[in-house]
Amino acid sequence: RQKLAQYNTIDDAAKLLRTSHNIMVITGAGISTSLGIPDFRSKGTGFYERIRTLGYEDGEDVFNIDNFDDKPNIFYSLAGDILPDQKRFSPTHAFLRLLQDKDRLQTNYTQNIDNLEGLAGIDKERLIQCHGSFATASCRKCRHKVPGEEIFDDIRAKRVARCRRCTQTIAKQPKKKQKAFKLRKNDWEDSSDDGGEYDVPEAGVMKPDITFFGEQLPDNFFQRFTERDAKNVDLVVVIGTSLKVAPVSEMPNYLPHHVPQIFISREPIQHVNFDIQLIGDCDHVVFELCRRAGWSLKHEMIPPH
Numbered sequence: 001r002q003k004l005a006q007y008n009t010i011d012d013a014a015k016l017l018r019t020s021h022n023i024m025v026i027t028g029a030g031i032s033t034s035l036g037i038p039d040f041r042s043k044g045t046g047f048y049e050r051i052r053t054l055g056y057e058d059g060e061d062v063f064n065i066d067n068f069d070d071k072p073n074i075f076y077s078l079a080g081d082i083l084p085d086q087k088r089f090s091p092t093h094a095f096l097r098l099l100q101d102k103d104r105l106q107t108n109y110t111q112n113i114d115n116l117e118g119l120a121g122i123d124k125e126r127l128i129q130c131h132g133s134f135a136t137a138s139c140r141k142c143r144h145k146v147p148g149e150e151i152f153d154d155i156r157a158k159r160v161a162r163c164r165r166c167t168q169t170i171a172k173q174p175k176k177k178q179k180a181f182k183l184r185k186n187d188w189e190d191s192s193d194d195g196g197e198y199d200v201p202e203a204g205v206m207k208p209d210i211t212f213f214g215e216q217l218p219d220n221f222f223q224r225f226t227e228r229d230a231k232n233v234d235l236v237v238v239i240g241t242s243l244k245v246a247p248v249s250e251m252p253n254y255l256p257h258h259v260p261q262i263f264i265s266r267e268p269i270q271h272v273n274f275d276i277q278l279i280g281d282c283d284h285v286v287f288e289l290c291r292r293a294g295w296s297l298k299h300e301m302i303p304p305h
């Protein structure tokens with residue numbers, strides 16, 4: 001994608017906000033850090049760095065689906081750190097809400113799993129949680145889905161959550177299958193009639209429905225992006241993400257090249273040619289953008305003038 005020559009400054013960005021009506025906003029962990037929620041890759045504070053200090057070589061391994069199936073206890077020992085329990089949203093979430101209230105927000109594609117968009121009042125129809133969320137959890141064995149809160153106590157206690165439906169099914173199974181594990185006198189006499197099924201059946205492990213590396217993105221992501229939003233978007237605003245994880249990182253380059261793209265984050269990026277990069281704390285940047293657009297952004301973290 002080639003940069004569009006006519007857009008350069010923060011005033012150009014403010015003008016684009018004022019004149020656009022189908023704004024696609026792509027967000028990442030940076031929009032929640034002002035609330036004390038760590039992002040993933042920031043030096044010193046990111047979740048992955050913290051994981052490395054605990055002895056895991058690559059932070060992303062925690063979100064690898066094969067690793068989860070192999071050793072779910074590792075995920076459960078760390079998931080408490082990213083469990084959404086915030087009762088507040090940031091000024092940048094308030095900015096998204098303002099765009100919605102002005103009927104300019106086409107869709108917010110969020111990579112975040114903290115559910116704060118919902119708390120800020122973003123309509124379900126305008127929100128795509130690209131990497132899923134903690135709102136539900138599913139059994140890796142029987143696929144049984146439950147409300148996410150059902151496993152929060154286990155996550156907080158760093159205990160692997162097991163599927164209740166599997167557990168009930170196992171309890172209903174004839175005792176015979178577990179016979180092999182009881183102390184018996186003459187094992188050789190009747191071992192053949194169990195058909196070798198001596199495994200104690202184990203209930204499946206519950207996994208929050210956040211998208212792990214190696215898993216499909218939620219169904220609504222691709223269809224909405226390619227068949228609807230990409231066709232009528234008139235402005236793209238990407239906020240608080242390092243754009244290092246595909247397919248979200250590929251979204252800007254997929255869109256029609258005449259659509260202006262703005263990037264707001266603490267660190268500039270080189271691998272996408274945004275038209276305007278506004279580098280700084282996103283809460284401050286969106287506040288300043290609104291001021292220049294003549295909009296009033298209200299939030300308790302913005303000092304009243």
Ligand code: OAD
Pocket residue numbers: 027028029030031033034039040041042046060063111112131210211212213240241242243244245264265266267280281282283
């Ligand atoms: P990253 O941690 O990779 O990037 C967050 C970016 O936001 C960094 O470049 C920070 O500099 C910037 N940032 C942090 N605080 C900020 C602030 N207050 N204002 C402005 N910028 C700020 O997080 P994501 O890009 O969201 O996936 O990570 C993408 C995906 O990688 C996550 O969804 C997660 C992870 O693996 C899964 O778990 C599936």
